[in-house]
Amino acid sequence: MNSTPISVVIAGGGTAGHIEPALAVGEALRQRHGARLTALGTQKGLERDIVPGRGVDLRLITPVPVPRKVNAELFKLPFNLIKSVLQTRKVLKEVEADVVFGTGGYVAAPAYLAAKSMGMPFYVLETNALSGIANKLGVRIGGIGLNAHRNSGMPGEVVGIPVRPGLGEDPDGSAAAAARERWNLDPERPTIVVTGGSQGAVSINTAVAGALSQLTEKYQVLHAYGKKNVAPAEAEHYTALPYIDDMAGALAVADLMVCRSGAMTVAEVTAAGVPAIYIPLPIGNGEQALNSRELVAAGAAVQILDAELTPQRLVDEVQATLGDEQRYAAMRKAAATNSAGDVANTIADHIRDMIDEASRAAHTD
Structure with a gap:
C-alpha cells in the first residue's frame, strides 16, 4: 500500500447496476491503498439505501436524466446539468478529490464534466453490453474508458465487471x-x-x-x-x-x-x-x-x-x-x-499507479 492516501469520488447512481461496480472499485481502493471514498448520489436513488451501509460518505446532487423523447424535461436538461456540475465541483473541492470513477447513471455526466473542468483525471466504466449516453460523453471529453464487454460502442480497454471483494468465497460455509x-x-x-x-x-x-x-x-x-x-x-x-x-x-x-x-x-x-x-x-x-x-x-x-x-x-x-x-x-x-476474475483490484491498482505517475511527473517538472 502506498503511504499517501488518495481521495476518490465514485459516481454511479440510480440503480444497483451502477452503484455496485463503483463501490466494488472504491472498496478495493480503500482496502489496498487506504483511499478516502466519497460517493455522489441523488435524493431518490437506491444509493441512499446502499452507500451509507458500506461506510462511504454520500453527497447528494441534482439528477440529470436524459429523456428518450422530446418533452418538457428535455428543455430543463441544460439548466439541471449546469446546476449539477456546480454542485459536483463543490464536492470535489471539499473532499480534495484526486480522481473520479464513474459507471454511468444520473450522476455520472455531471461528475465527468466537473472533473474535466478542474483538470482532474476521471475513469469511465461501461458495464453494459451497449454503452449509455453519459459514459460515451465521458470518454469523448477525455475520460479513461474501461469496458466490461467488447463492442460496447465506447472506446476503452475491456476489463470485465468489478464485483465486491470476497463475493462467492465461503470456504467454511x-x-x-x-x-x-x-x-x-x-x-x-x-x-x-x-x-x-x-x-x-x-x-x-x-x-x-x-x-x-x-x-x-x-x-x-x-x-x-x-x-x-x-x-x-x-x-x-x-x-x-x-x-x-x-x-x-x-x-x-x-x-x-x-x-x-x-x-x-x-x-x-x-x-x-x-x-x-x-x-x-x-x-x-x-x-x-x-x-x-x-x-x-x-x-x-x-x-x-x-x-x-x-x-x-x-x-x-x-x-x-x-x-x-x-x-x-x-x-x-x-x-x-467464465467469471471475470479480480477486476476490482486490477482497476484499483491501475488508478493508484496513474495517480503516482502523475505526482512524480509533477515533481519532475
Missing part, C-alpha cells in the same frame, strides 16, 4: 449458515433465489406466484419482489422480501438464481459460481439480453425472454436444471470458468 438463519431457510432443501433487480419485476413476480406450489414441492424460494410492488401471499418454504440487502448472503445459499440480466447481476452471480435462469428486461437497447449471451452460450445459464415467461415455463427450466445433477454440475463449472 459460515456465510451460508448465517444467511439461512437470517431468512429461516431449510439447510436440507435446495434454494432458488429470485430477484427482479433493485426495483423488482412484475412479470417475474407473476410467474413465481403461479409456479410456487410446484416449486416448493422440492425446493425453497427466497424472493425479492421489489419495494414498489405488492407483497406476495405467505406460503410454506417461501420467503418474500421487498429487497435483498445482502446479495453476498443470498448468493452463498443460492443453488439457482432466477433474475434479470443486468450487467452487475450477471457479474455477481457468475463470480459466485451459481447457475442462473436469466429473464432479460425487454426495454432500452436490448442490452440485458446481450449481457447474458456469452454465459448462455457457455452453458452457465439459460435464458427466457420476458414475453415467453409463464409459470409452467419457469417450472420446466428449474426442474431441468436442479433435477439433472450432471447438467447442474456442468453449469456450475461453466459459471466459475
Whole structure:
C-alpha cells in the first residue's frame, strides 16, 4: 500500500447496476491503498439505501436524466446539468478529490464534466453490453474508458465487471449458515433465489406466484419482489422480501438464481459460481439480453425472454436444471470458468499507479 492516501469520488447512481461496480472499485481502493471514498448520489436513488451501509460518505446532487423523447424535461436538461456540475465541483473541492470513477447513471455526466473542468483525471466504466449516453460523453471529453464487454460502442480497454471483494468465497460455509438463519431457510432443501433487480419485476413476480406450489414441492424460494410492488401471499418454504440487502448472503445459499440480466447481476452471480435462469428486461437497447449471451452460450445459464415467461415455463427450466445433477454440475463449472476474475483490484491498482505517475511527473517538472 502506498503511504499517501488518495481521495476518490465514485459516481454511479440510480440503480444497483451502477452503484455496485463503483463501490466494488472504491472498496478495493480503500482496502489496498487506504483511499478516502466519497460517493455522489441523488435524493431518490437506491444509493441512499446502499452507500451509507458500506461506510462511504454520500453527497447528494441534482439528477440529470436524459429523456428518450422530446418533452418538457428535455428543455430543463441544460439548466439541471449546469446546476449539477456546480454542485459536483463543490464536492470535489471539499473532499480534495484526486480522481473520479464513474459507471454511468444520473450522476455520472455531471461528475465527468466537473472533473474535466478542474483538470482532474476521471475513469469511465461501461458495464453494459451497449454503452449509455453519459459514459460515451465521458470518454469523448477525455475520460479513461474501461469496458466490461467488447463492442460496447465506447472506446476503452475491456476489463470485465468489478464485483465486491470476497463475493462467492465461503470456504467454511459460515456465510451460508448465517444467511439461512437470517431468512429461516431449510439447510436440507435446495434454494432458488429470485430477484427482479433493485426495483423488482412484475412479470417475474407473476410467474413465481403461479409456479410456487410446484416449486416448493422440492425446493425453497427466497424472493425479492421489489419495494414498489405488492407483497406476495405467505406460503410454506417461501420467503418474500421487498429487497435483498445482502446479495453476498443470498448468493452463498443460492443453488439457482432466477433474475434479470443486468450487467452487475450477471457479474455477481457468475463470480459466485451459481447457475442462473436469466429473464432479460425487454426495454432500452436490448442490452440485458446481450449481457447474458456469452454465459448462455457457455452453458452457465439459460435464458427466457420476458414475453415467453409463464409459470409452467419457469417450472420446466428449474426442474431441468436442479433435477439433472450432471447438467447442474456442468453449469456450475461453466459459471466459475467464465467469471471475470479480480477486476476490482486490477482497476484499483491501475488508478493508484496513474495517480503516482502523475505526482512524480509533477515533481519532475
